[in-house]
Amino acid sequence: MGDLATGIRHFVDGQRWVVRHGRWFGFGLLPALITLVGYLAALVVLAFWADDATAWATPFADDWGSPWQGLFRGLLTVVVFGGGLVLAVISFTAVTLLVGQPFYESLAERVDDTEGGAPDSPDVPLWRELLRSAWDSLRVLVRVTVWTVALFAAGFIPVVGQTVVPVIGFCVSGFFLALELSGVAFQRREVPLRERLRMLRGRMMLSLGFGVPLVLCFLVPVVAVFLMPGAVAGATLLVRDLLPPQADDRPAEAGPEAAPGSAPRPLDLRKP
Secondary structure (H helix, E strand, O other): OHHHHHHHHHHHHHHHHHHHHHHHHHHHHHHHHHHHHHHHHHHHHHHHHHHHHHHHHHHOOOOOOOOHHHHHHHHHHEEEEEEHHHHHHHHHHHHHHHHHHHHHHHHHHHHHHHHOOOOOOOOOOOHHHHHHHHHHHHHHHHHHHHHHHHHHHHOOOOHHHHHHHHHHHHHHHHHHHHHHOOOHHHHOOOHHHHHHHHHHHHOHHHHHHHHHHHHHOOOOOHHHHHHHHHHHHHHHHHHHHHHHOOOOEEEEEHHHHHHOOOOOOOOOOOOO
16 A cells, blocks of 8 residues: 555645746646647537537438437437547547647656756657657557446446446546656656556556546546646656666755766666
């Protein structure tokens, strides 16, 4: 249970970090706000055009009598809008991280600098970082979709579907949220997705302790926007726990204990 408490502490410490560094909170808030506005606009368009799209997709129902045509197309419209809403929820974090890659890269770097033992940023063009981040996010999204479909089907199992499955669902969501958010700090250390999965699975309670509280908070509308900067900061602390810096590295703000003009020794943090 120690790892579970540590994961929760990283979640809390990440939020505390951005509160102490208010400028970085505002800096990290911008990508989430941009993504939120884009998603809201898309959902409004979907709400207005869902009826027309449903009618266009079901020409075979044109000759159906009342009330069956209205009931069928009304139900299909609800399903279409609900599907769009679910897609928005499960993809919000990934899209926000992709939109805010330069912002969150700088935020994670600052957290590393203040905590000490920061790795050098990889000498990779921004377009290549964005492409790699998009590819990793797509791979994670595929995994999330598979789990979502499986858990949705399991939800119809009597008793188990109403008790055990929701708990598993929160745990799965928390794990993948931790995986997505830690991607920025992992990418700075050039750790591939397969290795990230292995490390987070190896310390599952740590991952759940960090991710599940965030999932619960994200259930409240718009809260995800304001927690994103702290979530990225906390995920950076989580990665530092999984890939600890060397003992003789000191924070950039260590003050008199650090030798004047000295710099931390380059680290190879790609190996667990």
